[in-house]
Amino acid sequence: SANLPPSPPRLPILGNLLQIMSSLPHRSLHSLSKRYGPIVLLHFGSTPTVVVSSSDLAEKVMKTHDLVFASRPRSSISDRLFYNSSDVAFAPYGELWRQKKKICVLHLLSSKRVQSFRLVREEEVALLLSSIRSSSSPSTSSITPVNLSEKLMNFTNDIICRTAMGRKFSGKKGIQETLREFIELLGSFSMADYVPWLGWVDRLSGLDARVKRTSEKLDELLEQIMEVHLSRDREEEEEEEEEEGGGGGGRGEEEDGADLVDVLLSLRDSDSASALQKEAAKALILDMFAAGTDTTFTVIEWTMAELIRHPKWMHMVQEEIRRTAHAVEFQGIVVEEDIDKMIRLRAVIKEALRLHIPVPLLVPRLVTEDTNLNGYDIPAGTRLMINAWAIARDPSYWDNSEEFYPQRFLESSDVDFKGQHFYFTPFGAGRRACPGIGYAMAVVECALANLLYHFEWEIPKEMKEEVIDMTEAPGITAQKKTNLILIAKSHVSFN
């Protein structure tokens, strides 16, 4: 007798799985919503899933009835990779999740902590610039195009590794491959989650073995990293005791020089301890890596791709950066105090984020109580997805919604992505909103301001097709399918 949302026809056993298994599910779900309306009920195998595709419904899910939608469905992959989902992003809603989210917001990703990583950002940006310079100017007089996508991927990886674990792994091929495999697995599809009796397909396809191998390697790596931190703390304590007769409290309590492992170790004896069993601490570090690398990378990559296709905006934003970046003369790079004044840069980033929502379907929610959305009954146990990608292009909220038009954010500068405007939620909203916004934007702005200040960017003639190609690659984050390969001509040299 329930009044369920409209539902397209489905196949026996698989239901509507083909829609979610299509290479770009946000697009196929968008087409369905055009036909069936902004709330659609699908069946992924035996799992009922509601997809919402309007700002009004997104607000009901992430604000009005936030509590009912605040949990996550279990995923056999994240269970195995994140120590039985004892992280934040994949953990079910409850007291343990609440404590760990608090740790993220207050300790790991607070604005003070983000500020404490400024030196790392600036050092890594300087390395990125010099790597682009050296790839662009080999011994001959011609300028070699640079694979900007590859350089940006290494850059975001290095920053996250340094801030989370205190070191980077460039040059360590085995570790880099494990970290890449980890991210790829998070975007993989496990049959066991949708049609449990077909779970053997995951064994046959090799998925189970890949997950097992990767989780073992990651655990080994995290154990080593924690041990290095602990033995360094022990040594420092011993030294301090010898010098002053009193022990120090580990690095996490200091603002500078502490990485996230230090912070987590320093919290062990505090009130947060119950949420911080060793495995949960390891799972939190993995969360930072999983949630922070490809997402941040993809925003920088798409912004550069949009700017190269819109030379007028490229010119306008470069003019602003070069006019405003006063400290560059002394420091060699564009610094954050100057970036704070760059309103065009901010508008351009927002517009790239709007058109290329990095996680187009956000992270799935689980309905924990029978509820009602727009007159439709949604039973407890249903999964729910928000098609934020479709909403951010909905012509009822955006004029010329498919166009790259940063001016819209200069005209309405109060429209932001922090979870107040439900037609623009690249970071989600409500209880489950992303706690990494400040961290991500600091990296994105610093990288873009410097790339745009220091180089003139051009499309290599022979690569016009690939650069202009704006197709997305399949995966949990919507990255550009083809690499962004550009010519970078130095604008100013400080050598």
Ligand code: HEM
């Ligand atoms: C441009 C970059 C980023 C984007 C677009 C992004 C987007 C998102 C989205 C869509 C969610 C799910 C929100 C929801 O369910 O409503 C999320 C959750 C999360 N993000 Fe981010 N994120 C970014 C960067 C980061 C960074 C840099 C970190 C940490 C270093 C981070 C840590 C997390 C965590 C821990 C969660 C789980 C929150 C929870 O389930 O309560 N994110 N992010």
